[in-house]
Amino acid sequence: MxxxxxxxxxxIVLGLLMTGPFxxxxxxxxxxxxEAERNMLTELLLSRLPVGTLMTLxxxxxxxxxxxxLFKHYVEGLLRMAETLxxxxxxxxxxxxxxxxxxxxxxxxxxxxxxxxxxxxxxxxVDSQIARAKASVEEEKNRLAALMSELAQAVVVCNLDGRILxxxxxxxxxxxxLAQGPTSVAGGALIGLGRSIFSILEKSQIEHAREVxxxxxAGGKLPISTFTTTTRGGxxxxxxxxxxxxxxxxxxxxxxxxxxxTVENITRSIEEEERRDRALHTLSQGSRSAIGNxxxxxxxxxxxxxxxxxxxxxxxxxxxxxxxxRSLVIDQTMSQFSDSLKTRxxxxxxxxxxxxxxxxxxIDDKLKLPTKTEEVDASLWIKADSFSLVFALxxxxxxxxxxxEPRELRFRLTTNGKLAYLDLIWAGPAMSSExxxxxxxxxxxxxxxxxxxxxxxxxxxHGGEIWYEREKAAHRAFFRFVLPVSTPEAEQVxxxxxxxxxxxxxxxxxxxxxxxxxxxxxxxxxxxxxxxxTETTGLEPSNGxxxxxxxxxxxxxxxxxxxxxxxxLVDPEIPLKPEGIPxxxxxxxxxRGQPNIDLVLPAFHEFCEDTVLIAHNAAFDMRFLxxxxxxxxxxxxxxxxxxxxxxxxxxxxxxxxxxxxxxxxLGITIGTRHNALEDALATGEVxxxxxxxxxxxxxxxxxxxxxxxxxxxxxxxxx
Amino acid sequence: MTKKILIVDDExxxxxxxxxxxxxxxxxxxxxxxxxxALAKVASFEPDLVLLDVMMPKKSGFEVCExxxxxxxxxxxxxxxxxxxxxxTEVAKGLAIGADAYVTKPFSTKDLVTxxxxxxxx
Numbered sequence: 001m002x003x004x005x006x007x008x009x010x011x012i013v014l015g016l017l018m019t020g021p022f023x024x025x026x027x028x029x030x031x032x033x034x035e036a037e038r039n040m041l042t043e044l045l046l047s048r049l050p051v052g053t054l055m056t057l058x059x060x061x062x063x064x065x066x067x068x069x070l071f072k073h074y075v076e077g078l079l080r081m082a083e084t085l086x087x088x089x090x091x092x093x094x095x096x097x098x099x100x101x102x103x104x105x106x107x108x109x110x111x112x113x114x115x116x117x118x119x120x121x122x123x124x125x126v127d128s129q130i131a132r133a134k135a136s137v138e139e140e141k142n143r144l145a146a147l148m149s150e151l152a153q154a155v156v157v158c159n160l161d162g163r164i165l166x167x168x169x170x171x172x173x174x175x176x177x178l179a180q181g182p183t184s185v186a187g188g189a190l191i192g193l194g195r196s197i198f199s200i201l202e203k204s205q206i207e208h209a210r211e212v213x214x215x216x217x218a219g220g221k222l223p224i225s226t227f228t229t230t231t232r233g234g235x236x237x238x239x240x241x242x243x244x245x246x247x248x249x250x251x252x253x254x255x256x257x258x259x260x261x262t263v264e265n266i267t268r269s270i271e272e273e274e275r276r277d278r279a280l281h282t283l284s285q286g287s288r289s290a291i292g293n294x295x296x297x298x299x300x301x302x303x304x305x306x307x308x309x310x311x312x313x314x315x316x317x318x319x320x321x322x323x324x325x326r327s328l329v330i331d332q333t334m335s336q337f338s339d340s341l342k343t344r345x346x347x348x349x350x351x352x353x354x355x356x357x358x359x360x361x362x363i364d365d366k367l368k369l370p371t372k373t374e375e376v377d378a379s380l381w382i383k384a385d386s387f388s389l390v391f392a393l394x395x396x397x398x399x400x401x402x403x404x405e406p407r408e409l410r411f412r413l414t415t416n417g418k419l420a421y422l423d424l425i426w427a428g429p430a431m432s433s434e435x436x437x438x439x440x441x442x443x444x445x446x447x448x449x450x451x452x453x454x455x456x457x458x459x460x461x462h463g464g465e466i467w468y469e470r471e472k473a474a475h476r477a478f479f480r481f482v483l484p485v486s487t488p489e490a491e492q493v494x495x496x497x498x499x500x501x502x503x504x505x506x507x508x509x510x511x512x513x514x515x516x517x518x519x520x521x522x523x524x525x526x527x528x529x530x531x532x533x534t535e536t537t538g539l540e541p542s543n544g545x546x547x548x549x550x551x552x553x554x555x556x557x558x559x560x561x562x563x564x565x566x567x568x569l570v571d572p573e574i575p576l577k578p579e580g581i582p583x584x585x586x587x588x589x590x591x592r593g594q595p596n597i598d599l600v601l602p603a604f605h606e607f608c609e610d611t612v613l614i615a616h617n618a619a620f621d622m623r624f625l626x627x628x629x630x631x632x633x634x635x636x637x638x639x640x641x642x643x644x645x646x647x648x649x650x651x652x653x654x655x656x657x658x659x660x661x662x663x664x665x666l667g668i669t670i671g672t673r674h675n676a677l678e679d680a681l682a683t684g685e686v687x688x689x690x691x692x693x694x695x696x697x698x699x700x701x702x703x704x705x706x707x708x709x710x711x712x713x714x715x716x717x718x719x
Numbered sequence: 720m721t722k723k724i725l726i727v728d729d730e731x732x733x734x735x736x737x738x739x740x741x742x743x744x745x746x747x748x749x750x751x752x753x754x755x756x757a758l759a760k761v762a763s764f765e766p767d768l769v770l771l772d773v774m775m776p777k778k779s780g781f782e783v784c785e786x787x788x789x790x791x792x793x794x795x796x797x798x799x800x801x802x803x804x805x806x807x808t809e810v811a812k813g814l815a816i817g818a819d820a821y822v823t824k825p826f827s828t829k830d831l832v833t834x835x836x837x838x839x840x841x
Contacts, residue, residue, distance in 0.1 A: 285803060285804065286803075288803035288804075288823065288824045288825060289730065289733075289774075289803035289824050289825075291824070291825040292733060292801075292803065292824030292825035292826060293730065293732040293733045293736065293824075293825075294825070295825040295826070295827070295828070296733060296736035296737065296740070296825075296826075296828050297732070297735075297736045299736075299740075299827070299828040299829065300736050300739055300740060300828065303828070303829075304739075304743060307739075311739065314735060315735070315736065315739075318732045318735060318736065321732060322732055
């Protein structure tokens with residue numbers, strides 16, 4: 001019932017209460033009276049009726065006024081308060097009830113305001129706790145990513161679909177080294193966030209490893225699975241898989257949400273092992289026959305001492321011959337397999353100059369003794385256990401300081417065939433070989449740092465040697481460390497793209513990623529994109545102009561990944577136009593010897609797999625790609641978004657939608673331009689800004705973006 | 720009657736010793752330096768025992784032994800394999816394809832002579 005109706009009823013009740021008792025009493029008295037009494041009463045009353053009615057009316061009006069006042073304060077006032085309370089509950093948290101009306105209502109309003117205050121404090125507290133928790137999660141994520149990126153092992157984390165959520169720099173280098181083909185795809189065409197691991201590793205093997213893990217989990221065993229696989233290039237990889245389990249209270253039923261793969265290229269160590277086997281075989285099995293021959297000949301010589309001299313001579317020659325052959329085999333084996341037969345202490349490949357630098361720093365730090373370098377072969381890699389080697393150098397320096405107080409020490413690094421000579425030189429009196437022998441055999445110590453290792457142990461660990469030698473003419477002496485030279489794997493000299501900020505090697509949101517081919521009704525912000533740009537010999541694709549550079553980067557989960565890029569010069573197989581050179585900065589020298597479009601396009605196609613393409617003025621670039629369709633058989637069938645058109649959708653009244661102008665309009669600053677990769681990255685930045693602006697216009701999905709693009713004026717320009 | 724022994728080995732350095740030794744022990748000796756020659760010599764020389772090296776050019780000792788065992792007419796021919804391959808798997812293979820004895824190099828000549836004499840019942 002509405003408040004208004006209730007007011008009317010209340011007024012009626014008031015009217016009844018004021019007149020009812022009088023009328024009923026009058027009726028009862030009237031019935032009890034006789035004729036004469038009635039006439040007398042009528043006469044009495046009728047003459048005074050106006051006064052009574054007036055008084056009653058007056059009382060009634062006052063009653064209604066009081067009623068109205070009460071109603072206004074207690075009913076309508078409370079209703080208003082209820083409305084404001086609802087407002088506080090929903091739309092505006094900070095709204096407060098104004099205390100008004102009678103004191104009881106004011107108290108109620110005050111109490112409601114106090115409650116709201118308390119609620120706000122609690123909500124603020126919860127919000128700040130959530131923010132703190134989020135920040136700490138973010139920090140943990142970053143710490144994990146930083147840690148992973150520095151790990152020496154190649155690590156890749158995948159979700160159950162085999163999509164890569166995280167990988168580290170080592171993994172990138174590892175897979176880059178495996179990548180086949182002529183194109184130098186920075187970051188490796190194969191590895192990338194959101195990409196499928198199955199393009200690198202055999203799907204069946206991964207699935208099998210997962211089954212093994214499931215079984216081991218079910219059996220309560222350590223869930224780990226190891227397998228070895230060969231890559232397309234014939235390299236051997238040992239892969240270890242451990243599961244990523246969903247966090248859950250119930251330990252028994254923790255679901256698998258992904259897995260961590262550590263990848264180790266064992267091609268080299270397997271080859272080394274094979275070589276060692278072969279050496280062992282040559283030395284053992286190979287000796288059987290030779291020794292058999294010698295043994296038989298010797299036995300004959302002993303058993304038949306009276307044989308003819310001529311025969312005797314022949315047996316001796318057999319022995320001589322076999323022994324000579326065996327000696328040769330042993331020499332050959334030793335030189336051929338010397339690397340494999342060396343000590344099995346794990347040595348790393350390290351630049352000799354790095355060892356020297358480390359030793360210099362520590363000598364300066366611990367001993368305050370100045371050091372210099374003389375002739376140093378800066379490109380010389382050695383196989384060493386750098387910690388113990390540096391320790392040995394510092395320890396020798398410390399001993400020299402104690403005994404001979406040299407003013408300074410010098411380092412020298414030279415090679416002699418497969419050996420590296422690392423010399424520690426000082427000027428001073430001759431030392432006896434006994435002293436050096438004692439130094440060699442003592443446990444090493446530098447200040448308070450000690451190790452049970454002796455200098456000899458360190459030398460043996462390296463399969464090396466050490467000696468003391470004097471340069472008489474120069475009045476100085478040196479310790480010479482002889483160490484094995486190494487030829488490190490090529491992957492260690494991979495150049496790094498200089499990127500500001502933290503590398504984007506991870507994206508944990510991909511745990512929720514659902515593997516679907518491109519769905520046009522998905523949100524723009526959810527899709528994976530390839531932004532690309534081409535540099536060309538000219539502006540007329542149908543008139544023989546050719547692509548000379550392709551640059552591209554990926555956008556995954558709303559982030560432009562500057563590490564996962566494609567940057568390739570292309571030999572156009574036609575002369576460059578001189579007028580174009582100042583624009584793109586690419587010269588004849590740069591493109592000659594580069595792969596041609598037949599080789600680059602398949603690699604680029606692979607790079608774009610399962611993504612929406614984005615380019616600025618995409619029609620131009622797509623035209624070039626389409627003209628190659630017939631020749632290469634490569635078709636780009638995915639949806640294409642054009643930042644030029646999208647910009648026209650967002651800002652229809654702007655005159656120019658050139659990339660430079662848009663960059664300025666959207667407040668994006670970019671270093672160099674007119675290099676395909678830089679332009680692609682700029683386009684990517686533009687796209688990410690446009691996505692937000694498009695959302696404001698209600699354009700959320702790819703389909704909507706494509707439809708809006710088509711309607712713009714610029715879409716009518718054809719190439 | 721003197722027993723006849725065929726020595727099959729491609730290495731002259733062992734052949735010379737074995738030939739000398741077996742002749743001194745009173746056997747009639749012939750020599751072959753590869754598998755094919757060995758099969759020809761078995762036919763022409765008709766030995767009682769073959770000292771057969773495993774690793775030889777053309778036909779390996781294993782192949783020669785299998786060929787000899789495939790011929791029922793030569794069931795009585797004794798085959799002693801001499802080899803520088805000392806792995807148990809190879810010994811097992813030699814005996815499985817019908818060698819009567821398997822001797823790994825280097826061996827004692829005395830033991831070999833005793834063994835050969837025992838097999839021939841001399």
